[in-house]
Amino acid sequence: MKQVVDTKTNSGxxxxxxxxxxxxxxxxxxxxxxxLSLNTKEGKEDLSRLEWMGFSVGYxxxxxLTREWSRFKDELDMIKFICTDFWCSxxxxxxxxxxxxxxxxxxxxxxxxxxxxxxxxxxxxxxxPESPRLLAFTCGLLRxxxxxxxxxxxxxxxxxxxxxxxxxxxxxxx
Amino acid sequence: xTIHNLYIFSRNGLLLxxxxxxxxxxxxxxxxxxxxxxxxxxxxxxxxxxxxxPLDPKEGFLYYKTSKYTLHYFETPSGLKxxxxxxNATQNARELLQQLYREVYLEYVVKNPLCQLNEPIQSxxxxxxxxxxxxxxxxxxxxxx
Numbered sequence: 001m002k003q004v005v006d007t008k009t010n011s012g013x014x015x016x017x018x019x020x021x022x023x024x025x026x027x028x029x030x031x032x033x034x035x036l037s038l039n040t041k042e043g044k045e046d047l048s049r050l051e052w053m054g055f056s057v058g059y060x061x062x063x064x065l066t067r068e069w070s071r072f073k074d075e076l077d078m079i080k081f082i083c084t085d086f087w088c089s090x091x092x093x094x095x096x097x098x099x100x101x102x103x104x105x106x107x108x109x110x111x112x113x114x115x116x117x118x119x120x121x122x123x124x125x126x127x128x129p130e131s132p133r134l135l136a137f138t139c140g141l142l143r144x145x146x147x148x149x150x151x152x153x154x155x156x157x158x159x160x161x162x163x164x165x166x167x168x169x170x171x172x173x174x
Numbered sequence: 175x176t177i178h179n180l181y182i183f184s185r186n187g188l189l190l191x192x193x194x195x196x197x198x199x200x201x202x203x204x205x206x207x208x209x210x211x212x213x214x215x216x217x218x219x220x221x222x223x224x225x226x227x228p229l230d231p232k233e234g235f236l237y238y239k240t241s242k243y244t245l246h247y248f249e250t251p252s253g254l255k256x257x258x259x260x261x262n263a264t265q266n267a268r269e270l271l272q273q274l275y276r277e278v279y280l281e282y283v284v285k286n287p288l289c290q291l292n293e294p295i296q297s298x299x300x301x302x303x304x305x306x307x308x309x310x311x312x313x314x315x316x317x318x319x
């Protein structure tokens with residue numbers, strides 16, 4: 001007897017479980033890190049640990065994501081790769097807007113960032129103060145991936161209205 | 175067809191969310207007391223229905239109807255309870271509640287890392303989406319009675 005099992009409908013990026021697994025895990029990591037840093041610093045949240053986790057993950061994941069690629073022409077080429085393929089494989093969409101001053105400053109804007117998507121809307125200021133903790137990991141992720149591509153940088157995030165956010169990449173020239 | 179009001183209860187009977195649209199008659203007690211009364215009644219009906227049922231009560235309690243309104247009850251396997259009061263002409267309210275659970279509660283409460291589960295829902299986005307879902311539903315007609 002032949003058993004026909006349709007695995008197509010359950011596999012792939014459309015599956016419910018693999019979609020939210022990362023989101024839930026990320027939320028728990030954020031909570032865990034915050035609970036650790038609660039005693040060490042008063043007033044300001046210490047997100048450096050979260051950023052460092054993102055850095056290591058980014059450093060490793062870039063190896064996997066670029067294995068089919070030929071070498072990049074220049075810095076802008078790498079940033080473009082980050083905005084398109086890299087962002088697509090992690091957040092299922094591309095960066096909406098990329099700006100640069102051609103002197104090592106890049107601004108990557110995502111108008112519906114996946115980790116903020118379910119949190120708030122543009123017409124309410126609720127949860128805006130808490131949003132940096134949901135972005136720290138991704139900042140590290142960007143910094144780590146760029147580091148493995150040979151770009152030393154600092155990455156900061158900025159939100160004025162949820163769920164859109166901007167990542168500022170400042171390349172350090174040596 | 176009209177939708178009157180909505181309650182969401184946690185597994186332990188805590189009122190997570192309340193919203194009303196066309197409610198003409200106020201209960202005259204505080205929201206908290208009303209929620210307790212409501213939950214107590216639902217709890218009793220549930221156990222009554224499961225005890226008295228002559229057959230295997232598969233889904234248990236689904237709704238009750240008075241001369242004026244119908245109360246629809248939808249409970250998830252995790253114990254979350256959605257209660258919706260509508261007028262008597264309304265059908266498919268169960269589908270609407272399932273949709274509310276699937277498309278609004280799961281998306282904007284469970285997937286919001288800043289929302290605590292089993293605590294009253296504060297998220298403004300959630301409130302907005304509930305309102306949106308109900309107002310675009312064919313069951314919702316704000317025609318006054």
